[in-house]
Amino acid sequence: MSVGGMLAGRVRSVRREMSNPLYRNAYALMLNTVVNSGFGLLYWIFAARTYTPDDVGRGSALVNLMMLISVLTTLNFGQALIRFLPTAGNDSARLVRLAYAVSAGLGTVASAGVMIYLNLVHSPGDPLWVSPGFALWFVISTAAWSIFNLQDQVFTGLRSAMWVALENGVYGVVKLMLLVAVSFTSVSDGVFTSWSAPVLALLVPFTLLIARRLVPRHAAESAAEPGAGAPATSTLRRYMAGDYVGQVFNQATSSFLPVLILQLLGPEQSAYLLPAQTVFIAMNMLSVAITSSLVVEGARDPARAHLLARAILRRIAVIVLPAAVLVALAAPLLLLLYGRAYSENGSLLLQLLMISMIPRVVVTLWMTRSRLANRTGPLAVQQLVHAVVVLGGTVLFSPSLGLAAVGWSWLAAELLLAVFLAPIVVRWLRGTHPVPDRPSVPADPGAGEVTEVIGRVEDSTGPAGPADDGTDPTRRIPRIRD
Template sequence: MSVGAMVAGRVRSARQEMANPLYRNAYALMLNTVVNSGFGLVYWIFAARVFSTEEVGRGNALVNLMMMISVLTSLNFGQAIVRFLPTAGRDSSSLIRLAYGVSTATAVLGAAGVMTYCHLAYAQGDPLYVSPGFGAWFVVSTAAWSVWSLQDQMFTGLRSAMWVVLKNGVYGLVKLGLLVVVALLAVEDGVFTSWSAPVIAMLVPFALLIARRLLPRHAEESAALPDAGAPDRVTMGRYMAGDYLGQVFNQAMSSFLPVLVVMVISQAASAYLLPAQTVFLAMSMLSVAITSALVVEGARDPERAHVFARAVLRRICVIVLPAAAVVGLAAPLLLWFYGPQYVENSTLVLQLLMVSMLPRVIVTLWMAKSRLANRTGGLAVQQLVHAIIVLGGVPLLAPALGVDAVGWAWLAGELLLAIVFTPSVIRWLRRPAPPTRPADDDTRPIGGPDDRTHEFPRVDHP
């Protein structure tokens, strides 16, 4: 076979794969993770160059406070959008309006309470003191950030995740440009302003894109699905309650872990944990991106959800796990940019976190399976158990292992959960594929001749 024929075959295979909404959404969300991580890294490096340490510290604290309030007050509505919007049919508009309304209202209440506390509890000159004017700006920014984050889930549920990449890519560029402007103009709280102002400016165009172009088409298309329509309030409430509780446990563990390391080891150990935890969270988001696409397609075609899951598992094994292996092997080189102390103290913990990506595959598939079955109570239990193992294991192991205790405790938690969930996940994946429907005659293998067990109907979108 000639080189030209081989290249043409690869291009044709890639086009066929990208024509399938499952893969198109998955790859778009993975690319979005890379884009966000890259722009975030460049942003903070540049901020450290042009602002004082005190200004960067306050800006970082305010940005993280805004995002934490947004996460805790969103009630995890985004995951409900990913699960139920794909089959909402003509109820899609009302579901999105409900998400906008609830997320905005809860974000305003939460941010207003925190800003009132910061204004009254801290004296002027304290890093956490805020003036009434800045407090109002913070409240508006938090509400905007909640809607901004929710729009990513809406694009995903509408099977149009490529817009997520464009949206966050443009935001990253504008944010960097504005950082330069506020630095030149010496704007007070310039770091927070450069982070939040572009969000407020860009909300309306993307909201109009969803409302006027993507939503009408989606409502018409999904109305033809079996059992199309938004879930009743009881189903929605139960789904969100379990998922939200799990999110709270996960957020609490991630946020408290550096504090726990300071308490039981040292401040330096918390610094050594930072690069390892940052890289691990980025790698985890790749798996989350792929399984989010799985939830969307599985919700639209529950009978074939396990077939989609097998295809997703193959992509995780081909993309995510090799990437984790490369990061683990290259850990000393990557940490060299931070300094020799980080190479000496952070290498093993980063490698252990990368090893934990292997059992994490089983856990993320089980989470997707649970969401498709609307059994989110188990997600809360799973996150609680993991938090107990990690937060309880670190103090026990720290005297002998130092900061490496975090890696061992995290790996132990993932292994235990994977052992428990493996039988259920294997039974799900091994279910026979349902008979091909007459409407699915135009099927084809996705990804090449070795992928014939992962066949999907051709879906073309205008």
């Protein structure tokens, strides 16, 4: 075969792959992870070279405080959008507005309370004191950040994940440019300002895109699906409750780990933990991104969810796992970028964390199946077990193993969970333990919907009409091609 013929065949293969929404959205979300990680790294490098260490330290603390408040007050609504928005039909717009209202409202109240505390308890000159003007800006920024983050899940649930990568790519560029520009002005808290101001600017166009184009089109496409509509209030509450508790355990593990190492081994070893943990989180997000697409498509077609899972597993096997192996092999050289001490003290930890990505695949697929079955209570238990093994193992073995105790404990937690959950995952992949299909539409169209909650949020976009884009509302996703 000629080179031209080979290239043409490859182009056809890529076009066929990208025409499938399962793969298209998965690759878009993986691209978004790479974009976010890259711009995040550049941002803090530029910040360190542009601002004083005190300014960087205060800015980093305020940014992380804003993100922590947002995580705790969105109630993990984002995962609920990924699960239920694909089949929400004509309730799509109301479900999105409910998520916005709850998250922004709780974020406003919580951030206002924190700002009042910092203003009253700390005195001017203290690193954590905030002026009334900055406090107001922080509250507005937190509410905007909550909606901005939710839009990633909205785009994903609407099967338009390419907008996620575009939105965050534009945000990364603008944020970086503003960071440098603000450094030449007299604006105080330039790090936090450069981080939050672009959010407010980008919120308007992307919110309009969702409300006026993507949601109406999605509602028209999904309204004819069997069982289309928002979930029952009790279902939504149970789903979010279990998922939220699990998210709290997950955050406790990742956020508390540096503090624990600081107490057990000292500040120097805590510093060596940071690069390895950052790389591992970025790699883990690749798996989360690709399985988020599986949740969306599996929600639309539960009977074929196991077939979609097999296809996604093959993509993980040829993309994520080889990348993890490559990072493990290159760990000493990669950490050498931070300094020789980081390479000598953190290489084994990073290698163990990368090896844990292999059993993590089983756990991730089990989590995906649990979400599709609306069983988030077991997710909370799984996250609790993981936190206990990781934190407990670190405490027990750090005196003898040092920083490597974190890696061995993490690997042990993933292996333990994988062994326990593997039979369920295998039966699911074989089709002998399927996800329950969506229920049919109830006789009373208003019964079982969250209309008593979301109906209070005014429908500012108007009723959704048919999408005049040539799509067939009854079309199922294409046959999976290997």
